[in-house]
Amino acid sequence: MNNHENPSNSAKETAQADNKNLMAIAQYLKDGQFGHKKSIPPLEQWHPKHCGAMDLKVKANGEWWHEGQLIKRQALINLFSTVLWKEADKFYLKTPVEQIEIEVEDEPLFVNQVDEIQIEGQRYIQFTTTTDDIVVVDATHRIFMREFAGELRPYVQVRFGLNALIQRATFMHLVQMGELTENEQGQAQLSLKSGNLHLQLDS
CATH class of the missing domain: 3.10.540.10 (duf1285 like domain)
Structure with a gap:
């Protein structure tokens, strides 16, 4: 044997x-x-x-x-x-x-496009993933920051507890849609609005 x-x-x-x-x-x-x-x-x-x-x-x-x-x-x-x-x-x-x-390793979905859309007269942020998911940012699909491998990365909630990483080039376009300010600690803070939802992201 x-x-x-x-x-x-x-x-x-x-x-x-x-x-x-x-x-x-x-x-x-x-x-x-x-x-x-x-x-x-x-x-x-x-x-x-x-x-x-x-x-x-x-x-x-x-x-x-x-x-x-x-x-x-x-x-x-x-x-x-x-x-x-x-x-x-x-x-x-x-x-x-x-x-x-x-x-x-991190998240299974990846955002590679961001757009501004109009719904009933209100402006919303809309993401498209590399796998053709369409995500409109709202109270159940929020943007958030989280650390991965020592780097702070931006994500958006998609479905069933799954999140999508907002890729770097797309995040740069997202920054242009919002307003950059400083928080009390002197860190950059991005303010965004999608419909009635207001978001503040620390970087």
């Missing part, structure tokens, strides 16, 4: 299972036509069993990696982003029949 064969076989079987799970989720989403950029399944209504973890990682820079390989197909990333779920500070891909844990 070769003792070196078992770990290798086990790793191979795990990789095959991960690939099968990932493709099964992709096929389910396509069959259910949940891949449309504005179509988010009713994840809060689903209560599947936990089915372990797969080797899928969303890095802090926005890259998605599976089995050590960079996922380059944006359409596939967009598809999987629709079933992202957060529970007890862990991240999952969730369908009606299974909930599989994945690794997320």
Whole structure:
């Protein structure tokens, strides 16, 4: 008996299972036509069993990696982003029949566009993510600052406890929409208004 064969076989079987799970989720989403950029399944209504973890990682820079390989197909990333779920500070891909844990370094969503829109005569801030989520800033979708890896970063609340990192170039455009002042400690403070919501962000 070769003792070196078992770990290798086990790793191979795990990789095959991960690939099968990932493709099964992709096929389910396509069959259910949940891949449309504005179509988010009713994840809060689903209560599947936990089915372990797969080797899928969303890095802090926005890259998605599976089995050590960079996922380059944006359409596939967009598809999987629709079933992202957060529970007890862990991240999952969730369908009606299974909930599989994945690794997320910071947050799984990323804002790359900001616009000013008019709704019933009021001006709102609207974000678009790299996965085609549309987020209008309001009382349940607030902008906030949080530290990651020693750096203060801006985020916006999206859905189901998920947040999106506002990427640097987009944040610069956001700054231009607001007013920069100083707080009592002499730190820069950004004041923003979206509808009736007033926000102050310390940097």
